[in-house]
Amino acid sequence: MSARPSPTRVITAGAGFLADALAAQSGTVSRVDWRPPPAELAEPLATVMADPRRAEANAIAIDRVLASTAQLVDVAPAREVLRLENGAFLHAGPPIEWARASGPLRGALIGAMLFEGLAGTPEQAERQLAAGTRIMLDSCHHHGAVGPMAGVVSPSMWLLVLEDPTDGRRAYCSLNEGLGKVLRYGAYARPVIERLDWMSTVLGPTLRDAIRQQGALDITAITAQMVQMGDEGHNRNRAGTLMVLRDLLPAIAEVGRSAADVAAVARFIGGNDHFFLNLVMPACKLAMDAGRDVPGSTVVIAMARNGTDVGIQVSGTGDRWFTAPAPVPEGLYLGSYGPADANPDIGDSSITETAGLGGFAMAAAPAIVQFVGGTVADAFTATQQMYEITLAEHPRYQIPVLDFRGTPVGIDVTRVVRTGILPQINTGMAGRVAGTGQVGAGLVRPPLDCFRGALYGLAERAPAISFS
Amino acid sequence: MPRHAGAGHVEVRQGVYRDSVALMQASRTIAAAPGVSGAMIAMATELNLDLIEDLGFERPAGAGPNDMVVAVAAADPAALDHALSLVETALTARAPGRDSGGAGTGPAAAQAPRTVSAAARDHPEAELALISVPGPHAFTEAMDALESGLSAVVFSDNVPVELEIRLKDEAAHRGLLVMGPDCGTAHVGGLGLGFANAVRPGPVGIVAASGTGAQQLMCLLDAAGVGISQCLGVGGRDLSAAVGARATRQALRRLDEDPATQLIAVVSKPPDLRVAQRLQEEGSELATPVTFGLLEPGAPDLTRFTEQLLRRLGVAVPAWPFWAPGRGRPARPGALRGLYGGGTLAAEAHALATDALGPVASDDLGATGHLVVDFGADQFTVGRAHPMLDPALRNQRLAADLADPTVGVILLDVVLGYGAHPDPAGELAAVLAVRPHDPPAIVTALVGTQADPQDMDGQAKKLTDAGAYAFGSHAQAVGHAIQLLQAAR
Secondary structure, eight states: OOSSOOSOOEEEEEOHHHHHHHHHTTOOEEEOOOOOOOGGGHHHHHHHHHOTTHHHHHHHHHHHHHHOOOEEEEEEEHHHHTOOOTTEEEESSSOOOGGGOOHHHHHHHHHHHHHHTSOSSHHHHHHHHHHOTTOEEEEGGGGTEEOSTTOOBOTTSEEEEEEOTTTOOEEEEEOOOOSSSOGGGTOOSHHHHHHHHHIIIIIHHHHHHHHHHHOOEEHHHHHHHHHTTTOOSSSOOHHHHHHHHHHHHHHHHHSSOOHHHHHHHHHHHHTOTTTTHHHHHHHHHHHHHHTOOOTTOOBEEEEEEESSEEEEEEGGGTTOOEEEEOOOOEEEESTTOOGGGBOSOEESTTHHHHTTOGGGGGGGOGGGGGGGTOOHHHHHHHHHHHHHTEEEEEEEEEEGGGTTEEEEEEEBHHHHHHHOOOOOEEEEEEBSSTTOOEEEEEEEOOOHHHHHHHHHHHHHHSOOOOOO | OOOOSSEEEEEEETTOOOOHHHHHHHHHHHHTSTTEEEEEEEEOOHHHHHHHHHTTOOOOTTOOTTSEEEEEEESSHHHHHHHHHHHHHHHHOOOTTOOSSOTTSSTTOOOOOSSHHHHHHHOTTOOEEEEESOHHHHHHHHHHHHHTTOEEEEOOOOOOHHHHHHHHHHHHHHTOOEEOSSOOEEEETTEEEESBOOOOEEEEEEEEEOHHHHHHHHHHHHHTTOOEEEEEEOOTTTTSTTTTTHHHHHHHHHHHHOTTOSEEEEEESSOOHHHHHHHHHHHTTSSSOEEEEEOOTTSOOHHHHHHHHHHHHTOOOOOOOEEOOSSOOOOOOSEEEEEESOHHHHHHHHHHHHHHHSOOEESOTTOOSSEEEETTSHHHHTTSOOTTTOTHHHHHHHHHHHTOTTEEEEEEEEEOSBTSOSOHHHHHHHHHTTOOSSOOEEEEEEEOOTTSTTOHHHHHHHHHHTTEEEESSHHHHHHHHHHHHHHHO
16 A cells, blocks of 8 residues: 555455445445354464464465476386385375275275285285285375375386476376276276286386387476366366377387387377376376475365365475365266265375366366356356465466466465365266276365364464464 | 166167267266166267166177267156157257356356455455454454555454454555554545545544544544545554554554645544653654644543644634534433443543543443443444444443433434444434433534535434434533533532
8 A cells, every 4th residue: 555545446355334335435346255254263264364474385385386397207117116015005095094995995905906916806805905914005195196086006006207307306196097997996807907907018118118218298388288278187188198199109109019019008098088187196296295394384285085085285284184074076977877876085186176277277178067067157167266265376277268367276275264165176986886986077075174174283383372 | 787677778879979078968867857767878988888788788789989879778668768759859958057148157257256365366456455354254354455465444343452463563564554453434545444424635644543533533624624634543452552553653654655644643542651652752753743632531632632733734623513402401410321332432421521520430331320331342342233333232221221310411422424324313313202201411422524425414403303412522512411410410
């Protein structure tokens, strides 16, 4: 405010009569549609808002997130790059034990046991997993990795290795298997395991050789382009997949594989619109990890679901997970499946929303809203709503129909609690029963309780305030 | 998986393409038709053909990913025929809720912002926010305003003093100003914020740690033909020992830099003496002359302070507005009751009445004898609107005091202006109309200007018609009430 401000515009929040009074004086008024957050959250909210570290901490965290870029630098087995031993399995979402694991996660773990040759039958695998001897379960996020849906990674699975060229940090994700009856949706029938075998004997090594031959592939650049081509990077990765196939195919053809293998690899990638999802996810993981551990920052660094719980991690609260029961997504079902068949929300793929893609970039991919019988206007509404709860607009991921406005990025716990607006996540739906596979796709929002918990966690670490 | 014990139909439409999402929606529509046990309309990919097998159908031969397959299972042939008749419509149906491209469908369809920062992002030219959310939430919104580069008028009260200090320090750090919390009135850039009288522009810049105090000052200046440059409210606690005049210091600097301000007036509820002293020393170092109207014991009341200002500006002091009721009322002995919406006016009444009458209770609704109540105090506004807008609490007390034979005079403030009740005199008159045979005398201070939207003369007439005295000067109103009591003794 200058020493002598001119009567431009007053932003009002609260009592309507005071805004009316300004309008009655011919003032220009912008009214905030303010709604009270839950009364019991007023004090922790004020405590966090008063934290003198917060504004600067958020600026630092956001700068780091936005500065991060990702390159595909290698493809390698999890045993090598994550040093996973036999019997070690990573999974999506916050940590969970077998006893509380949902059907699709159990199904994927059973499949991984079969794939690793640790069990001869699904029943045997299940018994061993339940007993837990010589079994290690841990969250992908704890190992710099992310996994879609069940997100199960076992030592023999090949991983895409992404690196941030500025600081050499790495993030990992498995190779996408396609849609339908696949391990990540909890299916473990013979064709599922056979596909995994082919992926680890043909697809993985071929991609490794190709990427080593042609050098690092700039995933951030492809992601920026795909957002302008109608992909939102979570449920729609068609343009991204085709661009990565375009960029890799010459090298794939040159690394000395048989024509049949080259054709199979090209057909597999080109026939799976979600191949690029497993490149977007670790790119987002790299970006968000860059913003970790800034004391006082209220930026959400991870949102992930294990099929039982949804968990979030926040920059200012370290590795602590704030969890709440996972809801069932709303959407459209394949075939005769219905809501009773769907498992609660599952997967690390919500790292895309955390990084400003997926549901946050819905306006760039209006086709996605039809998953819930919505309209194109709903796509714009979803993205515009997300600007309310985020701290920045992504300088690289721009939405043409919004005049190239950057996608909303950097979920702020305080804004979620203040507005009650929950992050919009586009997602697939897994069958509730182990072995079923995909039953549909739709939209979901994480529970407010995750953010409520995070708010209390941030308030505990902020200077105390006297409310007397 | 349902098995079609009844009727089933599967058909391949070669070379027909629909978007997978449209197909999923069509499938859902058909599956919901009466008697249908399963339906799938999809491109014939391997995956979809597997699913069609799961529905209990033979896998159609020769179908490939560029063909569309329609599979419906129903309880009987009639249900099947009906369902199939819906397929074409379902395939061409548009999503529900879509309108014909009018407002609200395009990318520009705007939603009202839900936070101050979201509004600021939409309007980068804005410089000022007015926060009037309930007290427990006010700090959060005000902090959001500051972080968005906006100065803030915080009308809300019930904000902890520690958070008030935090806000004011943040504002100073950012070169912004926080007016409040509990800022009743402000004038910035020609706009009145909060409870604001329509006053003329002029040379006096006001810093106000007092809402109704500042309104009284501005209205009296206006009556004398003198206008204001700006009125920067700082909240009633700014000159307390804890807050230490943090906002007043900022506001003084701004007014000193404002070429339209020739004389600065600081009005405050009773300040901390050391804070006031330090502030007066600092004020004397500014280029613009500063006068202090600090409502401490022994200091001039607001009317006398205004008169001093006028003399300093070389303006003649006028006779302050006064409206007498048509029929003179005989005074009766008894207690003084001051029932106020304005905190500073209540404090002034308390100070003047104590000097003349001896002990006067304050804000104690159970007190007998002389009593002044500020219905705008924090304890009376938790969860309810300010009495200048919602006079119900005061009206209730007024009705009781009217019927109380121990009450001699009732003193009331009637505050006009933007944001205030549209007809405060009418509200009071309705309560006064039901008073008993031998009522106490009613004296009002009518704080307003000729330009206020309520029509000051019309408001005065309603008061005098109800038998009340009305004074433009609050100090004169209190003086008249005391005179009436003393005459009746």
